[in-house]
Amino acid sequence: MSSSLIRGAEAEIHIKDSLIIKKRIKKGYRITEIDLRLRKSRTKREAKAIEKCISLGLSVPKLVSCSEKDFELSLERVKGKQLRQALNKTNFREYGDQIAVFLTVIHDAGIIHHDLTTSNMIAAGKKLFFIDFGLSFFSHKPEDKAVDLHLLERALQSKHPSLSDKMFRNVISRYNAKDKEEVLARLRIVQSRGRNKAKRSD
Numbered sequence: 788m789s790s791s792l793i794r795g796a797e798a799e800i801h802i803k804d805s806l807i808i809k810k811r812i813k814k815g816y817r818i819t820e821i822d823l824r825l826r827k828s829r830t831k832r833e834a835k836a837i838e839k840c841i842s843l844g845l846s847v848p849k850l851v852s853c854s855e856k857d858f859e860l861s862l863e864r865v866k867g868k869q870l871r872q873a874l875n876k877t878n879f880r881e882y883g884d885q886i887a888v889f890l891t892v893i894h895d896a897g898i899i900h901h902d903l904t905t906s907n908m909i910a911a912g913k914k915l916f917f918i919d920f921g922l923s924f925f926s927h928k929p930e931d932k933a934v935d936l937h938l939l940e941r942a943l944q945s946k947h948p949s950l951s952d953k954m955f956r957n958v959i960s961r962y963n964a965k966d967k968e969e970v971l972a973r974l975r976i977v978q979s980r981g982r983n984k985a986k987r988s989d
């Protein structure tokens with residue numbers, strides 16, 4: 788059996804053959820009680836959101852098992868590259884279309900991902916898989932959906948500055964949630980809040 792390790796922001800990822808074991812590790816800077824609570828709740832959130840996405844037919848790795856007390860999930864391993872490495876000027880529209888469909892479906896089901904970065908998407912050939920639901924939650928509020936979109940915009944701006952404008956515009960034009968108009972109106976407010984904050988800290 789092969790086993791190797793990837794260290795994520797919050798978790799250790801062990802690769803064992805066709806499985807990924809994701810274990811949330813103790814963070815010394817957090818008070819123990821809070822640390823235990825966060826690791827447990829994020830493990831639980833992640834499992835719940837993945838199950839829901841699977842029931843919606845979305846492209847997420849299958850959940851094989853979940854142990855809240857060990858802060859551990861095992862997931863089907865997606866063989867591919869983080870989108871962060873795979874994204875380029877020839878494929879950004881195709882991947883952007885898949886991001887827009889994913890966002891439309893999760894938002895209509897009341898799921899907010901809340902950590903949409905290109906490290907949390909795996910490109911397996913042309914198909915994109917979505918991972919890392921530890922910060923996700925359930926909400927139908929346009930504000931929460933707008934923040935989800937804005938987090939993606941910020942992630943694109945910081946890691947893919949030469950593509951971010953075109954790609955985000957493409958995602959928005961394909962995003963088709965039931966309350967799209969309200970969400971996009973909210974997004975403009977969230978964006979201007981971000982700009983004001985940046986100005987204040989100049």
Ligand SMILES: Nc1ncnc2c1ncn2[C@@H]1O[C@H](COP(=O)(O)OP(=O)(O)OP(=O)(O)O)[C@@H](O)[C@H]1O
Pocket residue numbers: 793794795796797798799800807809811829848862863864865866869906907909918919920921922
């Ligand atoms: N199912 C999977 N298949 C293949 N690779 C994966 C899978 N899950 C995670 N990875 C790899 O491990 C990395 C870290 O995983 P993930 O993003 O879930 O953890 P994290 O960022 O530490 O999570 P969190 O912020 O929830 O603690 C991913 O960017 C990806 O490269």
Ligand SMILES: [Mg+2]
Pocket residue numbers: 795796906907919
């Ligand atoms: Mg991650």
